[in-house]
Amino acid sequence: MADLVTLSSLAVGSSAVLREFPKQGVAFLRLREMGMLPGTTLTLVRTAPLGDPIEIKVRGYSLTLRKSEADHVMVEPAAGSTMKMTNFQ
Amino acid sequence: MNPPPTQPAPARAPASVYALVGNPNCGKSTLFNALTGLKQKVGNYPGVTVERKVGTTYTQHGHPLTLIDLPGTYSLAARSPDEAVTRDVLLGRRADTAMPDRIVCVVDATNLERNLYLVHQILDLGRPVILVLNMMDVAEQAGLKIHTSRLEHILGIPVIACAASSGRGLIDLKLALSRTDLPLSRHAWDIPPAIAPAVSELQASLQDNDDKPPLIARAEALLLLTDQDSVRVAGSTPLSARTREILQHWENRWAADGTDWAAALVNARYDSIGLLTADIVSTASTAPVGPSRSDRIDAWVTHPVWGWCIFGVIMATMFLSIFTFAGIPMGWIESLVATISAGVSDLIPPGELHDLIIDGAISGVEGVIIFLPQILILFLFIGLLESTGYMARAAFIMDRLMSKVGLNGRSFIPLLGSYACAIPGIMAARTIEQPKDRLVTILVAPFMSCSARLPVYLLLIAALVPEEQVPVGPKILIMLLMYALGTFGAFGFAWLFKKTLLRGAPPLMIMELPPYRLPRIRDVLLQMIERGGLFVKRAGTIILGLSIVLWFLANYPKVPENQPEVDPLSYSMAGRAGHALEPVIAPLGFDWRIGIGLIQSFAAREVFNSAMGVIFAVEETGDEEETRTHLRDALRAAERPDGSKLFTPLICLNLMVFYVFAMQCISTIAVVKRETNSWRWPLFQLGYMTGFAWFVCLLIYQVGHTLGY
Numbered sequence: 001m002a003d004l005v006t007l008s009s010l011a012v013g014s015s016a017v018l019r020e021f022p023k024q025g026v027a028f029l030r031l032r033e034m035g036m037l038p039g040t041t042l043t044l045v046r047t048a049p050l051g052d053p054i055e056i057k058v059r060g061y062s063l064t065l066r067k068s069e070a071d072h073v074m075v076e077p078a079a080g081s082t083m084k085m086t087n088f089q
Numbered sequence: 090m091n092p093p094p095t096q097p098a099p100a101r102a103p104a105s106v107y108a109l110v111g112n113p114n115c116g117k118s119t120l121f122n123a124l125t126g127l128k129q130k131v132g133n134y135p136g137v138t139v140e141r142k143v144g145t146t147y148t149q150h151g152h153p154l155t156l157i158d159l160p161g162t163y164s165l166a167a168r169s170p171d172e173a174v175t176r177d178v179l180l181g182r183r184a185d186t187a188m189p190d191r192i193v194c195v196v197d198a199t200n201l202e203r204n205l206y207l208v209h210q211i212l213d214l215g216r217p218v219i220l221v222l223n224m225m226d227v228a229e230q231a232g233l234k235i236h237t238s239r240l241e242h243i244l245g246i247p248v249i250a251c252a253a254s255s256g257r258g259l260i261d262l263k264l265a266l267s268r269t270d271l272p273l274s275r276h277a278w279d280i281p282p283a284i285a286p287a288v289s290e291l292q293a294s295l296q297d298n299d300d301k302p303p304l305i306a307r308a309e310a311l312l313l314l315t316d317q318d319s320v321r322v323a324g325s326t327p328l329s330a331r332t333r334e335i336l337q338h339w340e341n342r343w344a345a346d347g348t349d350w351a352a353a354l355v356n357a358r359y360d361s362i363g364l365l366t367a368d369i370v371s372t373a374s375t376a377p378v379g380p381s382r383s384d385r386i387d388a389w390v391t392h393p394v395w396g397w398c399i400f401g402v403i404m405a406t407m408f409l410s411i412f413t414f415a416g417i418p419m420g421w422i423e424s425l426v427a428t429i430s431a432g433v434s435d436l437i438p439p440g441e442l443h444d445l446i447i448d449g450a451i452s453g454v455e456g457v458i459i460f461l462p463q464i465l466i467l468f469l470f471i472g473l474l475e476s477t478g479y480m481a482r483a484a485f486i487m488d489r490l491m492s493k494v495g496l497n498g499r500s501f502i503p504l505l506g507s508y509a510c511a512i513p514g515i516m517a518a519r520t521i522e523q524p525k526d527r528l529v530t531i532l533v534a535p536f537m538s539c540s541a542r543l544p545v546y547l548l549l550i551a552a553l554v555p556e557e558q559v560p561v562g563p564k565i566l567i568m569l570l571m572y573a574l575g576t577f578g579a580f581g582f583a584w585l586f587k588k589t590l591l592r593g594a595p596p597l598m599i600m601e602l603p604p605y606r607l608p609r610i611r612d613v614l615l616q617m618i619e620r621g622g623l624f625v626k627r628a629g630t631i632i633l634g635l636s637i638v639l640w641f642l643a644n645y646p647k648v649p650e651n652q653p654e655v656d657p658l659s660y661s662m663a664g665r666a667g668h669a670l671e672p673v674i675a676p677l678g679f680d681w682r683i684g685i686g687l688i689q690s691f692a693a694r695e696v697f698n699s700a701m702g703v704i705f706a707v708e709e710t711g712d713e714e715e716t717r718t719h720l721r722d723a724l725r726a727a728e729r730p731d732g733s734k735l736f737t738p739l740i741c742l743n744l745m746v747f748y749v750f751a752m753q754c755i756s757t758i759a760v761v762k763r764e765t766n767s768w769r770w771p772l773f774q775l776g777y778m779t780g781f782a783w784f785v786c787l788l789i790y791q792v793g794h795t796l797g798y
């Protein structure tokens with residue numbers, strides 16, 4: 001198993017598989033309910049002009065997150081991943 | 090857990106109540122409007138609808154059906170007040186709304202998995218459900234193929250493919266709505282074994298100790314286990330001690346053995362959804378590849394340089410249009426009013442009644458209604474921004490700046506909406522999760538220059554910038570300055586409140602960015618006309634009434650015959666009130682006549698214009714030959730007793746600044762009272778905003794006066 005990194009440290013345009021989430025914390029339950037579960041593939045699409053928040057693509061839709069939340073999400077970078085957008089609108 | 094029994098719901102009287110439920114921005118309100126013919130606000134960002142709205146549609150046989158449009162939510166475990174509205178209506182907790190006996194679940198077909206999570210929770214409620222797959226047009230463009238009949242077969246409920254915005258599928262939906270024998274879903278899922286006993290125990294206790302019907306008790310038990318904050322789940326009716334005890338017991342036990350119960354429940358639902366969608370969605374080989382249209386647009390809109398330029402250009406275009414395109418229709422309104430006045434003058438002989446109608450009613454209403462074109466342009470722009478999807482992007486690029494003052498980008502949407510009117514802005518704050526952030530947003534929202542201030546600014550700018558020949562540049566600049574002042578005021582006070590009164594954790598910024606859509610012209614225009622209509626209605630009712638009242642106050646009591654030297658306006662009731670206020674406002678450079686306008690403005694800001702119209706018409710009645718002059722010319726001509734001009738540039742500016750900061754709107758106060766559930770915050774708001782306005786104006790006038798302006 002590859003090393004885990006935080007979601008916020010992913011390079012723009014790269015994909016990763018979500019592995020670990022903190023158990024507690026208001027934000028994370030809602031993110032789970034929105035379909036971010038261990039095993040889900042995410043793509044970091046871009047960061048906002050001022051560096052925060054970030055936009056990720058998950059299950060075909062776009063979601064914004066602050067870096068302070070993304071810091072607690074551990075992901076496993078997909079091998080050799082580059083800009084790989086889903087086909088959904 | 091046993092699957093809910095598969096049997097048709099008993100045939101009932103056709104007066105069914107249907108709730109429209111779904112994720113934010115999936116098209117519920119569009120569907121609601123198409124079915125009921127009502128005009129619920131529609132926009133392309135999550136969180137447009139924040140309150141329930143009841144409407145009527147008809148079955149194919151013409152029987153009425155009640156339809157309730159609800160705020161969108163991702164889960165029944167509500168996290169913000171708008172989501173709580175949906176949860177409470179569905180669970181029958183709202184006294185003012187009948188519990189819907191049937192549910193229409195609207196899902197965005199381009200995004201089935203996430204949308205089905207809520208559907209999954211709703212099916213647990215054991216009520217007849219119709220599943221609407223909306224946005225089928227978008228799904229097809231993206232090359233998604235959805236096997237509706239298979240889904241229908243697995244779930245055992247009607248599944249209808251729709252495109253609400255083009256009306257596709259509406260007939261099928263109507264047929265389904267008309268059915269008396271809607272089946273219950275036969276879908277079942279497995280609650281994780283570690284958690285199932287807790288659900289049963291909680292359900293039993295909710296039934297016995299909290300008087301909940303069985304299926305609602307089960308749904309609430311599941312919600313209590315998904316959301317750690319049980320107070321939030323329980324809503325206004327707190328849990329019984331016994332239920333709390335059971336919950337506590339299980340939570341302690343799981344905490345000890347390391348079970349992540351909430352995650353397990355969510356995972357179990359998504360597992361079940363995964364099985365469901367596996368055979369239902371397929372991607373056509375012709376599906377477009379590479380970045381989508383929205384991605385390509387966003388590359389510009391959220392670009393570190395171009396993003397800000399685009400934002401600036403949009404704002405500049407908006408203000409430029411307000412000044413340039415409005416001139417012609419304003420001329421029409423002016424000549425229309427002139428024709429009416431002339432007609433009235435011919436009909437009614439000179440005298441009290443004549444003056445009341447011409448100087449009171451007509452000139453009062455004209456001072457406001459003349460600005461209808463500008464208001465319509467403003468609403469058109471805001472409507473376009475809201476319906477394209479730009480709003481959510483603005484929130485995205487602004488978030489960092491907003492976080493500097495302790496708010497988040499989501500607060501930006503209510504604040505931007507407050508440019509139209511603070512009331513929908515304050516309502517939109519319901520989408521903000523943390524109560525303190527929501528309160529701060531509500532407290533500062535009225536600083537954003539609303540459309541009621543626009544007539545006041547425009548009048549004062551017209552009085553200030555001398556001739557019509559002057560290019561619009563300086564006028565726009567002054568206007569922008571006022572809007573900027575209000576915006577800075579809002580941010581500054583937000584920062585102050587977050588530092589002092591309402592300290593709290595930095596807010597979250599979890600927001601879905603919807604794909605860009607071409608605005609539906611029909612929706613944008615309807616919205617503009619609807620709001621413009623409200624403005625006209627206000628002018629025809631409140632403003633008309635206040636103008637007439639003011640005319641009486643400004644004309645009575647009459648000066649006794651034996652004291653011809655007394656100024657009639659000073660002698661009148663209004664004049665006395667103005668004089669009484671004068672000591673407070675004289676340090677700001679305002680005289681008692683402006684004071685009359687300020688007092689009236691506490692009812693509604695635009696009444697200032699009517700008040701000026703009435704007051705300065707009153708002053709000029711000595712001259713019977715007087716032709717109707719523009720209000721701006723009347724203001725320019727107005728003098729102080731010593732013969733100096735009353736509306737000097739400094740005074741005009743200072744007045745505008747006062748209107749930027751002061752809280753002068755009874756309707757806003759009433760809404761803040763309702764939204765915060767106490768008089769404390771609206772009164773605080775009234776005090777701090779008006780106090781601040783007074784202080785700033787004092788500073789400006791004293792400095793300006795000393796410098797010789």
Ligand SMILES: Nc1nc2c(ncn2[C@@H]2O[C@H](COP(=O)(O)OP(=O)(O)OP(=O)(O)O)[C@@H](O)[C@H]2O)c(=O)[nH]1
Nearest residue numbers: 113114115116117118119132136137138161252253
């Ligand atoms: N292409 C397409 N767009 C649609 C369809 N239905 C709705 N829309 C658009 O989707 C956006 C959201 O529509 P709304 O009706 O406001 O969505 P809502 O579910 O009421 O949203 P909230 O009130 O925020 O929960 C609007 O821009 C609509 O014009 C559809 O079938 N096809």
Ligand SMILES: [Mg+2]
Nearest residue numbers: 117118137138
């Ligand atoms: Mg809606």
